[in-house]
Amino acid sequence: MIRKTFAAALLASAALFTALPASAQEDQTFNAKQTDAVRKIVRDYLMEHPEVIGEAIEALREKMKAQAESDAKKAIESRKDEILNAADDPVSGNAAGDVVVVEFFDYNCPYCKVVLDPMMEAAKADGKVKVVFKEMPILSEESLTAARVALAAKKQGKYDEVHRAFMKFRGKLDDKAIFRLAGEAGANVDQIKKEMMAPEIEKQIRKNIDLAHALDISSTPSFVVAGKDGKAARILAGAIEGPVFKQLFDITRKGGRLSGAN
Template sequence: MFRTLATSALAAMLLTGPSQALDLDTMSAEERAAFGAQVRAYLLENPQVIIEAINILEQRQAEAESQQDVKMIQVNSAEIFEDGYSWVGGNPDGDITLVEFMDYRCGYCRRAAPEVAKLLQEDGNIRFIVKEFPILGDASLQASRFAIATKIVAGDEAYGQVHDALMEFTGDVTDVTLARIGEGLALDVEAIKAEMNSDEVTRRIAETRALAQRLNISGTPSFVLETEMLRGFLPAEQMQQIVDALRDERS
């Protein structure tokens, strides 16, 4: 009889929570000891229950995190999707918006770049926003300053070219190497260098960092795909599945 009680209580405790299973405070010390022994015996005989409980817990945690992400995105939507200065590529009139927080010195960002390009090309209806988020030291910051200054001085097309070149560049980021990249693209390197440390460039980087902090983004690449937060590298096929699911929800 007590074994049946212990088994039922344990299953309820693992799958719904201890407060809903059994009030241990009303049990005597002897009853609690006996209950503990039965719990141990049950777990040894049925270890799969632990895995089931862990899976349920992880699922609930993931759902809670997803709900929190949706709230954070809603609260910060203007800064995420319409900040007025981040570069917009892909299809500017696309029905889905993908935002990437990236760092030019990030190896996973380099891995993600061709996957994002593949997604944009094959889908054809995705608006893509780049958030300059240099977090890997002075070289990252210098590269971002150069890219942002290029956008200010030479416009969106030049920024796109510099962005791609910096993402592919694997050497040391220095004034010399940045100048070579700019010269190779026939840009006014001196004008860009003069803009790199301007208050406007500094403001844009600071605002993106503050936004990332509010979104609990601490690594790159990190993506905002409409109402979902995607932290880390994802292949194009997996991102496409999420995009398709978002479209299905709207239809």
């Protein structure tokens, strides 16, 4: 909060302006002497109360955060079907669930690997959660290859197996590991190599990245958690722990309010 004394200082500055001739007020400019006086008032106050700078920065952060949240809600509302119900997205959990978790991820993201089991175990324990996977390969060319392979495996009904194999692999996925793991997961690698560069797969990956940009999502893993109708939606980033997922499910069902809140 800006203190009354600072407000008084600003009023004093304003008084200098109002004391100017009408012609100068129309120009809304100070001469050199008046400008120096204003600067001195402000400088003297800030030197005496440097905490005001921190307060102003914090207020700006809060304002920017509120604006970002508002923009995200608008983006989610305008594109909720694309986010929650895209026909070509891989889906796990309860497809008819009343809560939807949408994950934007990269196969070479270590935090994405860490979060897989807690997310899926929380969704399974709940029983009424739909999990949507959106490939967002932003870390390397190998990440893009892995995304293409996984989506090609989906055509064989092997997405879940390949997805889990990639996520369970520790270390950076390279092309050799990608195809080996896909084969070990039961996918037909020869068929994948024929289909992984299909235009529809390229389009799907590009669409996911464009959607992430629209939601101001720039890192993995990031999540959209919402009701199946898009209500009580929120965007979160980072490796969320299992108990936090459970809390998010509960909050979402309560319309975005904490348990017991009025």
